[in-house]
Amino acid sequence: MIDQADFLKTTKKDTKLWTRFTKRAAHILLISAFALSVFSIFATTVTGTMLKSLGDRDITEEYEETISPMGFLHKNLPFEFLISRFSFLQGLLHWIAGVALMYIGNAPAAGGKASTKMFYFIGTSLMSALLLMIAFLNKHMNFYASYLHMIADFQTGTTIDFAPRRSRPRSRGAARTCVEIEQTHLRRQHRVDGVGA
Numbered sequence: 001m002i003d004q005a006d007f008l009k010t011t012k013k014d015t016k017l018w019t020r021f022t023k024r025a026a027h028i029l030l031i032s033a034f035a036l037s038v039f040s041i042f043a044t045t046v047t048g049t050m051l052k053s054l055g056d057r058d059i060t061e062e063y064e065e066t067i068s069p070m071g072f073l074h075k076n077l078p079f080e081f082l083i084s085r086f087s088f089l090q091g092l093l094h095w096i097a098g099v100a101l102m103y104i105g106n107a108p109a110a111g112g113k114a115s116t117k118m119f120y121f122i123g124t125s126l127m128s129a130l131l132l133m134i135a136f137l138n139k140h141m142n143f144y145a146s147y148l149h150m151i152a153d154f155q156t157g158t159t160i161d162f163a164p165r166r167s168r169p170r171s172r173g174a175a176r177t178c179v180e181i182e183q184t185h186l187r188r189q190h191r192v193d194g195v196g197a
Helices: 015-053 069-076 078-106 113-139 147-162 165-196
Strands: none
Touching: 015 078, 069 078, 078 113, 078 147, 113 147
16 A cells, blocks of 8 residues: 555655656646635735725725625726636646546556546545536536636736736737627627526
């Protein structure tokens, strides 16, 4: 049986190239999951503190009124809204994928057919759970057609806000594409709601 400390180490038992690659990928995913989770806490704390102090300082910019708190964040603070959601969700997905790859990478050297099958089962079960979570998330997304659409919007928003001016025209075209996707999704949702009513 594999010692728990060796789960992420490449050892002499790892004779196959793909097992070493899988362990290294798991290591990277777990480290990035930790970093994204910490950044999620940081981003939500800073945004929450800023929102709670709005009444105590002079607000030069106008905020658009919305019906829901999520709508307020989406309309008035799109970067903060996206960075909070992206860092939390991506950190969770990285953690599950990292643990799954850790088990799959250790399966060939588990010591015995039963242990090998169990490691493969645990790893593939976690990957299946990951895919189910993404499918569930896509079904219940607000403001976006899918999780990938949210990531694309996050990327274009970040590019527009922080990239050098030379790369901005291309990102504006991508932003228009995201808006078109969102409008198409809202039209479909409206049709579905109309049929169900």
